Each structure stands twice: as structure tokens, then as C-alpha cells.
Amino acid sequence: MSKIKIAIQKSGRLNEDSVKILKDCGISIDNGKDQLKAQTRNFPMEVMFLRNGDIPQYLRDGVVDIAIIGENVLIEKGKDISIAERLNFSKCKVSLAVPKDFQYNSIEDLDGKKIATSYPNTVNEYLGKKGVKAELHQISGSVEIAPNIGLADAICDIVSSGSTLFKNNLKEVEVMLTSEAVLAVSPKISDENKRLLEKLQFRIQAVLKARNSKYVLLNAPNNKIEDIVKILPGMRSPTVLPLAEKGWSSIHTVVEKNKFWEILDELKAEGAEGILVCPIEKMVL
Ligand SMILES: Nc1ncnc2c1ncn2[C@@H]1O[C@H](COP(=O)(O)OP(=O)(O)OP(=O)(O)O)[C@@H](O)[C@H]1O
Ligand SMILES: O=P(O)(O)OC[C@H]1O[C@H](OP(=O)(O)OP(=O)(O)O)[C@H](O)[C@@H]1O
Ligand SMILES: [Mg+2]
Numbered sequence: 001m002s003k004i005k006i007a008i009q010k011s012g013r014l015n016e017d018s019v020k021i022l023k024d025c026g027i028s029i030d031n032g033k034d035q036l037k038a039q040t041r042n043f044p045m046e047v048m049f050l051r052n053g054d055i056p057q058y059l060r061d062g063v064v065d066i067a068i069i070g071e072n073v074l075i076e077k078g079k080d081i082s083i084a085e086r087l088n089f090s091k092c093k094v095s096l097a098v099p100k101d102f103q104y105n106s107i108e109d110l111d112g113k114k115i116a117t118s119y120p121n122t123v124n125e126y127l128g129k130k131g132v133k134a135e136l137h138q139i140s141g142s143v144e145i146a147p148n149i150g151l152a153d154a155i156c157d158i159v160s161s162g163s164t165l166f167k168n169n170l171k172e173v174e175v176m177l178t179s180e181a182v183l184a185v186s187p188k189i190s191d192e193n194k195r196l197l198e199k200l201q202f203r204i205q206a207v208l209k210a211r212n213s214k215y216v217l218l219n220a221p222n223n224k225i226e227d228i229v230k231i232l233p234g235m236r237s238p239t240v241l242p243l244a245e246k247g248w249s250s251i252h253t254v255v256e257k258n259k260f261w262e263i264l265d266e267l268k269a270e271g272a273e274g275i276l277v278c279p280i281e282k283m284v285l
Helices: 015-024 052-061 071-077 120-130 143-149 163-167 191-211 222-231 257-269
Strands: 004-009 037-041 045-050 066-070 082-086 092-099 114-117 135-138 154-159 170-179 181-185 213-221 239-242 248-256 273-279
Touching: 004 015, 004 052, 004 191, 015 191, 045 052, 052 066, 052 071, 052 181, 066 071, 071 082, 071 092, 071 120, 071 170, 071 181, 082 191, 092 120, 092 143, 114 120, 114 143, 120 135, 120 170, 143 154, 143 163, 154 163, 154 170, 163 170, 181 191, 191 213, 213 222, 213 257, 222 248, 222 257, 248 257, 257 273
Parallel strands: 004 045, 004 066, 114 135, 114 154
Antiparallel strands: 037 045, 066 181, 082 181, 092 154, 092 170, 213 248, 213 273, 239 248
């Protein structure tokens, strides 16, 4: 039987969440630590632990069938590689930044300047579109230090909380792109492994929907059910069950995680009591 080969980052920002999402899909990796390759239980899959930056080439060559990778890396050097799922973790921006005292008004201010970056293609494309010419210095890490040691006038790198920029006395002036972890697919994947990919995608979607939802249970007097049901969304519609106490019911439904607090206030105003909010493990619509 065929096995689908997946690449995940060996160590770094994506590693832990990549292992976690596979685990939540019921796929556990056998002794992954310090190995280049590992087998899995419960799914015909082989895991390769690779550097994030090397993964586009492995996908292109068909050495691996699929990979969990930062979208920014695909934009930089894997535009020919397709994305099957967006995974909603490792969210970040790729931005241009300059020293705080740089009088920055527009992108034209970078014309003729030196920019240090690990993302030369992304910067060149962005500047090209704006008609700006700059001199690029490609470095592979600690990019934010470059202006302070006189290597460059500006930088382009990943920004998340902004604390690395802050610590290096820099300010973000242009957001070139936003990124998150994605499931990418080799153009050389076989038909047999495409079917395994579909199975995996089905599981990932169930996990992501569940992560984004809460199961809500509450009690309400029967004369309030209609008003409460109007507030509540549901997968089809909320479940209403009678309580042992006459005149009262229990209402159950699924609510989107980021809408939950708002709905809670409305529910209380309508007389809901004993509200419980529970995590959902998997969700199939
Ligand atoms: N501060 C951050 N916050 C959120 N996501 C980030 C952050 N830094 C990086 N990422 C995302 O995680 C990916 C991996 O980053 P990480 O720094 O672990 O590896 P790397 O040095 O880019 O790659 P390699 O595995 O090739 O050494 C990045 O491509 C980006 O998508
Ligand atoms: O806006 P922030 O929240 O500060 O995050 C941004 C920083 O995070 C990443 O580096 P990382 O910590 O992965 O170190 P690395 O340079 O060794 O990859 C990135 O290269 C930035 O330097
Ligand atoms: Mg990094």
C-alpha cells in the first residue's frame, strides 16, 4: 500500500504546531526527535523533518508529496507550488522596516538605498511594482541588526508582535504580505497519494472547524426559547430539550469562537441561565 510523504519543519516556529495538527487528525509520529524520517501510526504516512526554506525544492522534485510550510516561503521561492489548506497558525507579516529616526514618507524614500533581507525575490517584486530600485543584501538571519551595524539602510523581514523591530530601534513602514502555515502539494504527487491527501484534508478541515468553534449549553424558561434561538446560530438549528423542572428547557448549539462573548451578553439579557461552554474535538458539517 502506498504511503504519502509529508515534510514538516525539523525545528523552529512551525515544528510543534505541525506535529500537533497531525496528532489532532489522529496521526501520531513514532520517535520523531532527532530523526530525518519517521513512520506514523493510524495513517499510511511517512514524515520527513526538513528545513522550512528547503521544502519548496523537495516538493518541486517530488521527494515529498505534501508539506506544512510558511506561506511566505512559498511566495519567496515556490510560486509554482499549490496550496491545499490554510492552517491558521504561525501567522505573521513580511514587512519593510527602517530605523526610527529615518524620515519615511513613502516607498520612493527607499530608492537607491541598501536593504538587508532573507526574502530577495519578495522585495524585488514589491519594489519593482512600485518602480523603486534598491540595492539588496541577502542575509539568512538576524536581519534586524543590519541597520545598527551599518550594513543596510532598511530591512525586510518577518514581523509578528513587532518586539524584534522595537528592540532594534526600527519601525515598520510597509507590509508586503501576510502569511500563515499552509499545507502545500507537490506537482508530482501520484493519483494514489492524491486520494490519501483528500482523506487528510477531510480530517484537517474537521480539526480546524472544531478549533474555531465552541459547544454552548444553557437553560432557559420555555417562554424565552424563541427569542434565544433567534440569537443562536447552529450547525442546522439549536437543539431544545425539556428539563426535569416544568416550564424550563436546555438549549444546545455550536458558536464560532470569536463571536462567543458577544452572544453570551445577549443570552444573559434574554434570561439564559447555567451557561456552559465546552471545546469541540472534531467537527464535520
Ligand atoms: N515571529 C513569528 N511569528 C509567527 N510566525 C513566524 C514568526 N517567525 C517565523 N514565522 C513563520 O514560521 C516559519 C518558520 O520560521 P523559523 O524562524 O522557525 O524558520 P526559518 O529560519 O525561516 O526556516 P528553516 O527551517 O529553513 O531554518 C516562517 O517561514 C514563517 O512563516
Ligand atoms: O515581531 P516578532 O514577534 O518579534 O517576531 C519577528 C521575529 O521572529 C522571527 O525570528 P525568530 O524568533 O524565528 O528567530 P530566527 O531569526 O532565529 O529565525 C523573525 O525572523 C523576526 O526576527
Ligand atoms: Mg525565524
